[in-house]
Amino acid sequence: MKKLMAHLDQGYEKMASLFGRVNAQLNQDFEYLPLALAKLDVDGAIQELNKGWEELMGYPYRNGIYRSHAGFFHPEDRPRWQEALSQLRSEPKGSWRHLQLRGLMPSGERRWLEVKLRRNPQGFMVSLDDATHQVHQQQQLAARHRSLRNLVDGLPMMIYRCRNNRHWTMEYVSEGAVHLTGFRPEQLVDSQEVTFDSLIFPDDQEAVWSAVQIGLNQRLPFQVNYRLICANGQLKTVHERGSGIYANNGEVLGIEGMIMDVKQSL
Structure with missing residues (x-):
């Protein structure tokens, strides 16, 4: 029994030493x-x-x-x-x-x-x-983004980035959308309230789709004129210029461009 206790004491001492x-x-x-x-x-x-x-x-x-x-x-x-x-x-x-x-x-x-x-x-x-x-770098970058946004929002046109689908689902829309369409950017982004294709005059929708797809397939900028239905129901002829955003494998990730009233572009 004494040997066992001595053995246990040695074990405790070693454990305490290890923990120490x-x-x-x-x-x-x-x-x-x-x-x-x-x-x-x-x-x-x-x-x-x-x-x-x-x-x-x-x-x-x-x-x-x-x-x-x-x-x-x-x-x-x-x-x-x-x-x-x-x-x-x-x-x-x-x-x-x-x-x-x-x-x-x-x-x-x-x-x-x-x-x-x-x-x-x-x-x-x-x-x-x-x-x-x-x-400080983040703050400077944010300040540059604000300056660029203020510049873009002050242009007499709608700057956009959208997906290449039949609804032209908007990912970004500048404040110029209000003057051009009568809708706020947040109403158009992600088709929250309005899909952009619904603003294109029905007789012009297919021509717009074809013009954009030709440009994307050739990886070239596109231009197209069409009639836009504004929030107040007024028809407005607009001019759109844009180009594709491509992945390294050539996949179309989206489209970015500008749309303006033809009368203002003259």
């Missing part, structure tokens, strides 16, 4: 991983920081430990952070949220951060990454 080494390795990994990491309690207060966090945020360990992590984010972004914490508290361990928040640096600089917040048994683990460059 594993925990030491985990702590070392946490400290030196090339990521900005912080362990938080259930209230979001910082319990541990690694060197990556200090380097990214610019605060020494003593200025971060035991403080609410919310204090390191821009005041306008803190409600989103608190909402994520609140949601994760009631979710299973391992659940996570992905956020983009503005960090407050000691210098007063505001830096965009990619924030990944994960629920764990003790509270939360948060990882941070500098996303300032990516966010």
